[in-house]
Amino acid sequence: MEYMVFISCLIATILITPLVKRFAIKIGATDQPNDRKVHKKVMPRLGGMAIFMSFLLGMLIFFPNSTYTIPVLIGGIIIIVTGLADDLFDISPKLKILGQLLATSVVIIGGVQVEFINLPFGGQLEFGYFSIPITILWIVGITNAINLIDGLDGLAAGVSSIALLTITGMALTMGNTFVVLVGLMMLGSTLGFLLYNFHPAKIFMGDTGALFLGFMIAVLSLLGFKNVTLFSFIIPIIILGVPISDTLFAIVRRKLQNKSLSSPDKSHLHHCLLNLGYSHRQTVLIIYAVSALFSIGAVIFSQATLFGALAVLGLLILMIELIVEFTGLVGVEYRPILNMVKGYKTRK
Known part of the structure; x- marks a missing residue:
């Protein structure tokens, strides 16, 4: 059944996306190039509708029998409406957050929340x-995190696919049927869209897709690892x-520069890699590789002893620090470890 769920949603998105693309062009739902964006021509968006429609089709056909099914569906629909409104009418950040809070409230009422964790000792x-509050912070935070990385062709869809594959695989080992089925629906839908969204993209997912992907990943990760051990909570x-x-x-970065937290900039990880001279496709593939490393780290972390888990966590934190310094993610002046290594080599 799992293969059928995945393949059905994959094929559905492949068939639906061209229809959504034509519809977006017809109604003028397009993304205009500007000095903050990387693309140089007008692009149809609303691609997230293709992801959602194939996911919805999967839910209707393979309807997973769970108390979470209806709340997750309703929450997803609210998120889609919020993203659609932003793609069509460019609504304010406050209205976008309001939509996310409403969707989050629905799933919390439906039982999606972290109530406790088991301590190691x-x-x-x-x-x-x-x-x-912790559940709200997680869902809204991850929803916007996925939205923020949606800056290059195929970036958000690819990173989301890697996360979905990892969450689904780990849920499978734990026997969490609901997360497995819904995760496979999302994975198939997202990979089908990625065929049209990888560089050079034929359509963008827009906020409709980025918010929906972020919301579903946040909810599935909570359902997959809630009320478990302290270290599993980190997974x-x-x-x-x-x-x-x-x-x-x-x-x-914005705090250091005295800018509003909602103010856009061109200093995200993908922008920094482009500034270092990497091509559009190379940048996306590098971030895919880093995402895959994090996912592999999560799997090792979940199986390791206490000491091993702490070692993995330490290595991942070091990797983040080196990426930040190498790319200038916080600022070109911030390079404590790299400067220390450079100074050591100079003295040597």
Whole structure:
């Protein structure tokens, strides 16, 4: 059944995307080039509708029997409406956040929240009243993190596919049928769209797709690893290391520059790699590789002993720091480790 779920959604997206592309052009739902964007010509967007439509088709055909099914569907529809409104009418950031909060509230009411974690040396850490704020912060944060990396052809779709593959695979080993089925629907839908979205892209997913992907990944990662051990709680953070890191450093960068947190810039990871001379396709493939490394790290982390898990976490943090310094993600002046290595070589 799992293969049928994946293949059905994959084929559905491949067939639906050209129809969505023609519709987007017809109604003028296009992305105009400007000094902040990389593309140089007018591009149809709303590609996220193809992802959602094939996912919805999968849900209707293979309807996973779970108490989470209806809340996740309703939350997803609210997110799609929010993204669609932004792609068509360019709504304010406040309205976008409002839509995300509404969708998040629906899934929380439906039971999607982290209530406690089991501690490594026995006992539980109950979140109590903090359960809902933590869940909101996670879902809204990941939703916007995926949206923020949607800056190059195929980037958000590819990174999301890697995350979905990892979450689904780990859910399969844990026997979490709902996450496996929904994860495969999302994976098939996203990969089908990626055929049209990889450089040079024929269509963009727009906020419709980026917000929907981020929302579904956030929800699935919570359902896959909620109410488990302290270290398992870290797994989804590792899997989504690239978008989370890019978002966190964007916040740091804007704070240092005294800019609004919602103000756009051209200093995200993909912009930095382009500035270093990498081509559009090379930049996307490099970020895919880094995302894959994080996912592999998450799998090793989940199987390791306490010492091994801490070692993996330390190596991943070091990798993030080196990427930040090498690319100038925070600023070209910030290079403490690289400068230290350079100084050591000079003295030698």
